[in-house]
Amino acid sequence: MKRTTCLSVLALTLLGQSALAQTTIKINGYAGQDPAIVGDLINRFVKPALAKDKITVTYEPLQGDYNQQLTTQLASGTAGDVFYLPAETLDTYVATGKILPLNGLVNTSPFIKTLNTTFTRNGRLYAISKDFNTLTLVYNKDLFDEAKVAYPDNNDTWTSLQTKLAGVKKALGNDYYGICLAPDYARMGQLAFSAGWKAFDAKGKTNLLDPNFQSAFNFFTGLAKDKVGIQPSEISQDWSGGCLKTGKVAVAIEGNWIVGFLKDNAPNLKYGTALMPKNDKTGKRGNFLYTVGWAINANTKNKNAALKVLNLLTSPQVQQYVLEQGLAIPSRSALSNNAFFKKTDAGAQNSAAVFQGASDGTVYGYAFGPKGPDWAKPINTALAAVLSGQMSAADALKKAQADMNTLQSR
Numbered sequence: 224m225k226r227t228t229c230l231s232v233l234a235l236t237l238l239g240q241s242a243l244a245q246t247t248i249k250i251n252g253y254a255g256q257d258p259a260i261v262g263d264l265i266n267r268f269v270k271p272a273l274a275k276d277k278i279t280v281t282y283e284p285l286q287g288d289y290n291q292q293l294t295t296q297l298a299s300g301t302a303g304d305v306f307y308l309p310a311e312t313l314d315t316y317v318a319t320g321k322i323l324p325l326n327g328l329v330n331t332s333p334f335i336k337t338l339n340t341t342f343t344r345n346g347r348l349y350a351i352s353k354d355f356n357t358l359t360l361v362y363n364k365d366l367f368d369e370a371k372v373a374y375p376d377n378n379d380t381w382t383s384l385q386t387k388l389a390g391v392k393k394a395l396g397n398d399y400y401g402i403c404l405a406p407d408y409a410r411m412g413q414l415a416f417s418a419g420w421k422a423f424d425a426k427g428k429t430n431l432l433d434p435n436f437q438s439a440f441n442f443f444t445g446l447a448k449d450k451v452g453i454q455p456s457e458i459s460q461d462w463s464g465g466c467l468k469t470g471k472v473a474v475a476i477e478g479n480w481i482v483g484f485l486k487d488n489a490p491n492l493k494y495g496t497a498l499m500p501k502n503d504k505t506g507k508r509g510n511f512l513y514t515v516g517w518a519i520n521a522n523t524k525n526k527n528a529a530l531k532v533l534n535l536l537t538s539p540q541v542q543q544y545v546l547e548q549g550l551a552i553p554s555r556s557a558l559s560n561n562a563f564f565k566k567t568d569a570g571a572q573n574s575a576a577v578f579q580g581a582s583d584g585t586v587y588g589y590a591f592g593p594k595g596p597d598w599a600k601p602i603n604t605a606l607a608a609v610l611s612g613q614m615s616a617a618d619a620l621k622k623a624q625a626d627m628n629t630l631q632s633r
Contacts, residue, residue, distance in 0.1 A: 246278045246528045251293060251303035254284035260550060267544070269535045278528045290315075297321040300522065304529040305536075308350040308518035310341050310588040315595055316518075322349045323519040328530055334537075335556045335581050341588030342516050350516025351537050354551030356478035357510045357580030358413055359573060360384075360500070364493040366473045370394035375474060375497040381414070381442050384500040385451075391473045392451045400458075401451040402474040403466035404443065406606035408599040409511065409589060410463070410476050414439035416509030416585040417502040423592055428631055431602065431624045441616050444609040454610050467492070478513060479552055479577040482570040496573040498580060508584035514554070552577050594630055601626035 252261055261282050269280050283303060285292035290312050296302035297319060308316060316322050324347040325331070331339050331348060338352035360375045367374050372390040379387070388401030404410070412422070420435035430436070446452030453472065460466050463475035468489045475481065476499075485492055499508045517536050519529045535541065542553035546563050552574060558564075564575035580586070591598040604626070605619035614622075 246276075246525050248278060248280050248305060248525060248528050248532045249303035250280060250282045250532070251285050251296070251306035252282060253289055253307060254286050258282055258284050264536065264541055264544065268538065268541050269532060272535055273528075273531060276528070276531065278531065280532055294319075297520070302520050304520050304523040304525055305532050306518055306520065307353075308342070308516045310350075310352075310512065310514045310516065311590050312595060313342060313349060313588075313590060314344065314593045317344050317347075317349060318593060321521050323521040323523070323526070324349060325351065325519070329534065333539075333557060334554050337512060337581055337586045337588075338514060338554050341512050341514060341590070350518040351533065352512075352514045352516045352554035353537060354542075354545060354553050355512050355514035355581060356480065356552060357512060357577050357586070358410070358476050358478055358499055359576045359580060360474050360497045361467060361477055361481055361573065362474045362495055362497065363467060363470065363472070364495055366391055366395065366399065366470075370473075374495055375500075377498045379497065379500040380503045381500050382503050385442075385446065388446065388451050388474065389449075392449070397450070398471060400453040400466075400472045402446055402453075402476070403460075403463040403472045404446060404452040404454055404610055405463055405476075406454060406603055406610050408602040408606070409513075411439065411443045411606060412589075412602070413499060413509040413511050414443055414502075416511075416587055417499070417505060417507050418509070419502075419505055419585070422587065422590070427592065429592075429598070429627050431605075431620055431627060437616075437620060440605070440609075440620060444606065444616055447610050447612075452610075454607075464488075467494070479574055482573050483549070486570065494569050496569070496576045498576055498583060501584070505585075510580045510584060510586045511589040512581060512586060513589050546574075549574075556582075594633075597630060598627075601630070 265280050265282060293302060293306060326348055329351060334351060338355060339348060342348055342350040362375050370391040372387050375384060375387060392401045415436045418435035418439050420433050423429060455462055455466050458466060458469060458471060463477050464481045464484045466472040467475040485494065499510055501508045517533045519533060523529050539555060542555050542558065545551055545553050546558060546561060563571060564578060601623040605623040608614040608619045609616050
C-alpha cells in the first residue's frame with residue numbers, strides 16, 4: 224500500500240512537471256504602436272499555432288534608442304530569442320557574432336529576392352524581412368491639372384520629370400514649387416543607384432566622386448535652381464509629406480508611410496503615385512529598401528522554438544493580415560497578385576507602386592555599413608550646403624569625400 228502511494232505521488236509530480244514544461248520565447252521590438260500591432264498578431268496567429276508545442280511568446284519592446292538597447296542586451300546576454308533587426312544597422316550586429324545565420328533553417332524562396340539580399344552578408348542570411356518600404360513620386364493632381372502639365376508616370380526619365388516640374392513652376396508662379404527636396408541621402412541616394420553607383424566598393428570604401436554619384440547629386444540639387452525644387456524648411460515643414468500637405472508643392476519623394484499622413488492631414492488632396500524616374504543613360508530606376516527583419520539570437524537556448532515563431536511571424540496568414548490592415552507592405556513575393564494592390568483608391572495604388580519598387584531596377588537596402596549612421600552625415604551635409612546655396616556641388620562633394628575618408632579610416 225505504501226509503495227502504491229509513493230508511485231502515485233511520483234506520477235502526479237511528473238504530470239505536474241510536464242504541465243509546466245512550457246518554453247517561453249521572448250521577442251524584442253520597437254515601442255510606440257508596435258506592441259499593440261505585434262501583440263495582436265501573436266494572439267491571432269502565433270499563440271494558437273504553438274499551443275500544442277507548449278511554446279508561449281512574450282513581446283518586450285525596447286524603450287528609447289532601439290539599436291542602443293539591443294546592443295546592450297545582446298552584450299549582457301539578456302536580449303530576446305527573436306528580435307527586430309533593422310537593415311541599416313545590420314553590419315554592426317553581424318560583426319558581434321550575436322545573430323544566428325538562417326541558411327538551411329528557413330525557406331527563403333517565398334520572399335522578395337532583394338529583401339533577402341539586403342539581409343545577407345558573405346553568403347549568410349541574418350534575417351527575414353517582416354515588411355518594407357520603397358520610394359515613389361507622390362504628386363498633387365490638382366497642381367498638374369491647373370498647370371496643364373502631364374502627371375509624372377512610370378516612363379519618366381530624369382530629364383522628362385525635370386521638364387514637367389519646371390512646367391508646373393512656370394505655369395503656377397512663385398508661390399508654388401515642383402518638388403520637395405529633403406537634404407537627405409535617404410531621398411537622393413536611389414538616383415545614384417539608377418546611374419550605376421554602389422555605396423561600397425569591394426574593400427568597403429565609398430567614392431562620392433564617382434561620376435555616377437556626381438550625376439545624381441547634380442540632378443537632385445539642380446532641381447533647386449529657380450526654385451523648381453524647395454527644401455521643406457523653406458516652407459516651414461520638416462519633411463516632404465508636410466510639403467505636399469500645404470498644396471503648394473507638386474511632388475514629394477516618399478514611401479507608403481505618406482498615405483496615412485495625407486489621410487489625416489490633407490484628406491481632400493487628390494494625389495497619384497508614379498515610380499521613381501529612370502536614369503537617361505542606363506534606362507533603369509533606382510530605389511532603397513527600408514526594412515526591418517526578424518532575426519534570432521545566436522545564443523538562444525531555444526533555437527527550434529524560436530525558428531517556429533519566426534516562421535509564424537512571416538507566414539502567409541500574418542502577411543495577408545498586415546497588408547489588409549494597411550499596416551505595412553509585406554515581404555512575400557506572391558502578394559504581387561493580391562486583390563488589395565488592384566484597388567483604385569490612391570492609397571492602395573501607392574502601396575502597389577511601393578511593392579513594385581522592390582523589384583524594379585537597381586534596388587539596395589538602406590544601409591550604412593560598419594560605421595553605422597555616421598556614414599551618411601558627409602552626404603547629408605553636402606546636400607544641405609548645395610541646396611541652400613552655401614557651396615557649389617563640386618566643392619561640397621570634395622569636402623564630403625574628405626570627411627568620408629576620415630570616417631572610414633578610423
